[in-house]
Amino acid sequence: MASNKKKIFITESFSQAGRVLLGERDDIEMVEFPNMISATDFQTKLREHAPVHGVALGATRFGETELEASGDMRVVTRIGVGFDAVDVPALSRRKVPLMVAGTANSPSVAEQAMFMMLTLAKRASEMDSIVKDNKWPSRLGALPYDLFGKTVLIVGFGRIGTRTAKRCLAMEMNVLIYDPYKPAADIKAAGCEAVADLDAGLPRADFVSIHCPKNPETVGMFNAARLKLLKPTAYLVNTARGGIVDEKALHQALVSKKLAGAGLDVFEQEPPPADNPLLALDNVITAPHVAGVTREAVDRMSEQTARNILSALDGTPIRQNVINQDVLG
Known part of the structure; x- marks a missing residue:
């Protein structure tokens, strides 16, 4: 039966x-x-x-x-x-x-994005190794940065992007938002500044945090041309999806000192192959696609x-x- x-x-x-x-x-x-x-x-x-x-x-x-x-x-x-x-x-x-x-899972992803920004800016890995490797005299040779007063460009103002913005505002950052599907009035009401043109916003950013979906419109969004628009002191954080950032272009920007560092929770191929050149860089921090999995x-x-x-x-x-x-x- x-x-x-x-x-x-x-x-x-x-x-x-x-x-x-x-x-x-x-x-x-x-x-x-x-x-x-x-x-x-x-x-x-x-x-x-x-x-x-x-x-x-x-x-x-x-x-x-x-x-x-x-x-x-x-x-x-x-x-x-x-x-x-x-x-x-x-x-x-x-x-x-x-x-x-x-x-x-949006609070968890927003926290991970914030954590990666702080880890990069505060040079957490370097500071830890200075103490553990008995390099104390060199501690003033690689000073960390404040998030206070810096400008962050958040790409995508949905469930996660809105929460990331709140956390950045709490750190007293200037928050720019690029999301062509959100009214500028809503973004302004949240205490942020709407950026209508991504290419115009990138040169202003000290940090970029990606929170948009992966679709035909966003695949390869951060290609070599876009990465060149960023300051050499800027940091890129991707907790969205692999493929939104062109990894070869990102590697080139990092090794040529055109970008200060990156935080990646996601990759074009997951798990990334052991010979992925991004994994060999000291100015890249990574996580195994667990931003939303606390x-x-x-x-x-x-x-x-x-x-x-x-x-x-x-x-x-x-x-x-x-x-x-x-x-x-």
């Missing part, structure tokens, strides 16, 4: 907080899968368990083939806010909503993802978390 339960695929990174919400429902069956599962293995697993009605994705790609394998997919969710690994048009063709975790953020994202799934299965998807609004009635 066929089961009336809705089968939900959840990645291993789904936290206990989210599992509890799904587990409270007697009409839900959870099936776990590895976060970094290969496309072939994921498709096989979907076919084995079909029909599958919902999925909570980490880094796994999802598109037409996965929709076909699942049999009866009704909602695709991301335990996060990025969705460049999901074929949104394929979901829309089948009237399947793609849902993201809203603001659940203990608290994982709980918040998983809980929101569980609510997203249940709302869609119950016929009332949380509208503000649906990416492909065209599937809504």
Whole structure:
């Protein structure tokens, strides 16, 4: 006899907080899968368990083939806010909503951006090694910088960019915003200055912090020509997505002293190959794409993802978390 339960695929990174919400429902069956599962293995697993009605994705790609394998997919969710690994048009063709975790991880990413700016400006690695390597007499040869009074250009004024701006304002920085989709009046109301032309804003910036989505418009946005517009004393921080910054151009700018340093949580290829030349530079700090993956953020994202799934299965998807609004009635 066929089961009336809705089968939900959840990645291993789904936290206990989210599992509890799904587990409270007697009409839900959870099936776990590895976060970094290969496309072939994921498709096989979907076919084995079909029909599958919902999925909570980490880094796994999802598109037409996965929709076909699942049999009866009704909602695709991301335990996060990025969705460049999901074929949104394929979901829309089948009237399947793609849902993201809203603001659940935005404070964490904003904190990481701030941390990277401070780490670079305060030359944290160098200062630490001066003490540990007994180089105390050289401590005044590489003085750190203040964020106070400096100008930061934030690219993207959405969930994360707005929070990053608040933190920069608290550090008494001058905050410029480039976001062609946000009214200048809203940016001004937040205590920031709207920049209509990115190329005009870059020469003014001491720091650039990237918080825009990855899409055809933003891939390669920071190419060699744009990086040349920055001051040689400026720092670039990317906690958004790899590919928005041209890594070869960034490396060239850094080694030629046309840029002071960079903080990268994301890369064009993840994980980056061991011979990625950026990894050999002392003026580059890195993190393994975890800006939005703190203990608290994982709980918040998983809980929101569980609510997203249940709302869609119950016929009332949380509208503000649906990416492909065209599937809504």
